[in-house]
Amino acid sequence: KRRKRKAKKNRTIFRTIWFVMILFASIMFGEYVMVGVNDLLAVGREEAHTVEITIPKDATLDQITDILYDKNVIKNKGFFKLYASITKSTSGFTQGTFDVETNKDYQALINYMQSDMNRTDVVTIQFTEGMSVNDYAKLLEKNNVCSADAFLSKCNSGDFDEDYDFLTGIKNASQRYYKLEGYLFPDTYDFYVGEDPDSVIRKFLANYRRKTYRTKSRVEGFEKKVTIEDRAKKLGMSMEDVITLASL
Secondary structure (H helix, E strand, O other): OHHHHHHHHHHHHHHHHHHHHHHHHHHHHHHHHHHHHHHHOOOOOOOOOEEEEEEOOOOOHHHHHHHHHHOOOOOOHHHHHHHHHHOOOOOOOOOEEEEEEOOOOHHHHHHHHOOHHHEOOEEEEEOOOOOOHHHHHHHHHHOOOOOHHHHHHHHOOOOOOOOOHHHHHOOOHHHOOOOOOOOOOOOEEEEEOOOOHHHHHHHHHHHHHHHHHHOOEOOOOOOOOEOHHHHHHHOOOOHHHHHHHHHO
16 A cells, blocks of 8 residues: 555656656747747847858858857847758858848848848959950959959850850851950959859850840941941951951
């Protein structure tokens, strides 16, 4: 009988301890979720202000989380990483410098840092007529856009032929010092610090296509506005002929 009474008493104590532990764990978990959700929604953060953050190339989620936490943009590192994992936003972040407002919720932060359009490390460079491809390369490297060697290597490749059909008109590519000489349209451009050379060259080529094949202007001898290509055709010249003539 004593053993039975003791066992019953022990079971009661065990159940009481178990209930207290469950209750304590529930309270702790509830508090964690509440604090995390508040941070997720940017509720209860300090008065909104803007901070500058710099994301390195190929940054991991852990690195980005630490940067945001150190700058007081987020308050709960674990909950931010959990949210990024659930929403499959653990990658795709853009390297560069951003001005981030501290009152952004998690999704707004992620979207903001995954867009080049929000970067502030922008360099404006003017390229003038008469500059060679080598001059372009030196100027880009001087302004920390990309390395001169990487840029020159791309200028001698066929990586852009499929996207820019006017490059197929180059008949003497093997005789050129740089294949894209003459196709990097002189103008003023905006680049990002540490931008990929492929992206840099595409900006030049897209501008060349726009100014040569799509931009129309009034020219004597034509009834309507015409492009540079239209004028070349009337003279019986190819655009390659025009580029060669311009280089002279």
